[in-house]
Amino acid sequence: MSPEQARGLKVDARTDIWSLGVVMYEVVAGRKPFSGDTVADVINSVIEKTPAPLLRYASDVPEALEWIVSRALRKQKDARYQTANELLFDLKELKKKIDFAKLTGEITSPAVMPARVPASDAQTDVLAATSTYPSSAEFIVTEIKRHRLAFTVCLLVLVAGIVGVGIYLKAGKTEIAIESLAVLPFRNESGNTDAEYLSDGITESLINSLSQLPKLSVKARSSVFRYKGKEVEPQQIASELSVQAILTGRVVQRGDELALYLSLVDARSGNQLWGEQYNRRLTDLLALQREIARDVSSKLRGKLSGADEQRVMKDYTANTEAFRLYLNGRYHYFKLTEAEIRKSIGLFQQALDADPAYARAYAGMADSYRTLPIASYVPSKEAFPQAKAAARRALDIDDDLADAHIVLGWVGFWFDWDWTGAENQFRRAIELSPDNADAYRGYAQLLSSLGRHDEAIAMIEKARALDALTLVIQALEAQYLFYAGRDGEAIARAQKVLQGDSTFWLAHNILGRIYTRQERYDEAIAAFVRARELSSDSPEVITQLGYALAKSGKHEQAQATLKELRLIAAEKYVPAYSFAMIYNGLGEREDALKHLEKSFQEREAQLTFIKIDTRWDGLRAEPRFQAILRGVGF
Structure with missing residues (x-):
């Protein structure tokens, strides 16, 4: 009875492997690995105790066989051999070594039995009493247990038995090619939140590596991290993400020691396809990441071509400390507050100090700088040039980094107003990474701003x-539908978003925009008020609310939003474009144009909307407005 059977948990093929481990132990040691005076004692031994080393009972046992048997007998299913084929492979390798040793005279007599300590009959009877539900493995190797042949002969019999087990376990299983995979956020089980960056970072690195495999769709980080910290059945994930397989992991850090447990699961049945445990030092983190990428890739695709293996295991740095700092930087970046993004930039710089040729660290830094003005944390001129410089440096080192091309695409049209150059960057990113949703998203934004709505x-x-x-x-799909004049579809899409998450403020904001254009001002104002509550008084939402209030005739309340923005601007950045929009709603043309010109001087990203935003229609004939349009590249 395996530990999971004793605890009343779900059993699977790995239970058979544990049973076979029991038999292997008994054949070599001449006694059972778990014993006790009563059934309860034996069950407790199975659950809690580790068997004595085989060397205690058989002095000639090779270290490799000791390891094979101990791995088959591990308490946790995830830590055992995951398939009979894996166990068979290790035994075959050991057999080759023994055969070679016999030929060279290192083993003199295969008929000599290792010395054994006999087990008591009472212990044998107790264990037999607990085996109420014999597994297929136990049945297959029953005849093996009746004989005590020489050590090497015993090993050969065990190999033959394993072959039978492997055939049995594989019978009835339909092998399918895995074409879609979700790598779920690895769990940090270190008991220390400081190690969270490792679990998140290894997950993201593995997603990036596996995405290089041909004919394999790997879900993006943004799709899978919504499951972080949640217990969700594989079948539900399979349905929501439309994937065939799921890779999960657990990370445990204890000082400089790092343990990682991986499990590849059939998303439809929930059955484990493969699993492995890795024990390394933190200083071996980079080598561990490569090893995991190779192992998982081989399980998904069998033998990789040289080109595929090179892509999957591509090294962006040989410096483990630089890699660790990069992972930490990405961890802080995804918190997406201004303070955390700035912290990420500092960590990327430390990674570059450790390895000045680390292209991915430059790309990470570029992404962080790009995000600061997009989130309206800083003026465009304060961050976009740094983002551009870092992305350019990344591509100088490695022109195949899709993420760096994406950054240059965003900077190209939001700051440089180089629409053709930006479009080429997005096209290049998609060419390099056809499954990169961020590349399509950026390209869609550019196309929408140009008025190429169907393409967007x-x-x-x-x-x-x-x-x-x-x-x-x-x-954003709702927003692009709105700019295309397809209000009904835009409303339906925004409402569908809110059905999934009623607290997502951007969807409320977009609904408010649609209602404003339709002159449904009460509904628009209500949507903006809700968006404001959910966004913690975002200046973007206050801007939209102020315009709607002005157009609805509530000029005093609109003026109050201007006052609020001025107070916010005394403490942090507020785009001049925001003031221009509210003045535009109030019909104060001169103030609106003055702030638009200031926005132009600051090269604010919001100006890229003026071609398609119908709220500016009343000013389009103005020469000053036309000059701004030409300056932005329209």
Whole structure:
């Protein structure tokens, strides 16, 4: 009876492997690995105790066989051999070594038995009494247990028995090619939140590596991290993400020691396809990441071609400390507050200090700098040039980094107003990484701003197909439909987002925009008020609310939003574009144009919307407005 059987837990093929481990132990040691005076004692031994080393009972046991048997007998299913084929492989390798040793005279007599200590009959009877539910492995090797042949002959019999077990376990299982995979966020079981960056970082690195495999769709980080910290059945994940397999992991850090447990699961049945445990030192983190990428890839695709293996195991740095700092930087970046993004930039710089040729660290830094003005944390001029410089440096080192091309795409049209150059960057990113939803999302934004609405909607639909659960992609689809004049579809899409998460403020904000254009001002104002509550008084939402209030005739309340923005601007950045929009709603043309010109001087990203935003229609004939349009590249 295996530990999981004794505890009343679910059993699977790995239970058979444990049973076979019991038999192997008894054949070599001449006694059972778990004993006790009563059934309860034996069950407790199975659950809690580790068998004595085989060397205690058989002095000639090779260290390799000791390891094989101990791995088959591990308490946790995830830590055992995951398939009979894995166990068979190790035994065959050991057999080859023994055969070679016999030929060279290192083993003189295969008929000599290792010395054994006999087990008591009472212990044998107790263990037999607990084996109420014999496994297939136990049945197959029953005849093996009746004989005590020489050590090497015993090993050969065990190998033959394992072959039978492997055939049995594989029978009835339909082998299918895995074409879609979700790598779920690895769990940090270190009892220390400081190690959280490791579990998140290894997950993201593995996603990036496996995405290089041909004909394998790997779900994006943004899709899978919504499951972080949640217990969700594989079948539910399979349904929501449309994947065939799921890779899960657990990370345990104790000082400089690192343990990682991986499990590849059939998403439809919940059955484990493969699993492995890795024990390394933290200083071996980089080598561990490569080893995991290789092992998982081989399980998904069998033998890799040289080119595929090179892509999957590509090294961006040989410096383990630089890699660790990079992972930590990405961890802080994804918190997406201004303070955390700035912290990520510092960590990327430390990674570059350790390895000045680390292209991924430059790309990470570029992404962080790009995000600061997009989130309106800082003026465009304060961060976009740094983002551009870091992305350029990354591509100088490695021109195949899709993430760096994406950053240059965003900077190209939001800051440089180089629409053709930006489009080329997004195209290049998609060429390099066809399953990168962020590339399609950026390209969709550019196309929408240019008024190429059908193309924009097609691109954001591709992004949604790749990253179906990311709310911002769904909300942006509603925005692009709105700019295309397809209000009904835009409302339906925004409402669908809110059905999934009623607290997602961007969807409320977009609904408010649609209602404002339809002159449904009460509904618009209500939507903006809700968005403001959920966004913690975002200046973006206050801007939209102020314009709607002005257009509805509530000029005093609109003026109050201007006052609020001025107070906020005394403490942090507020785009001049925001003031221009509210003045525009109030009909104060001169103030609106003055702030638009200031926005132009600051090269604010918001100006890229003026071609398609119908709220500016009343000013389009103004020469000063036309000059701004030309300056932005329209």
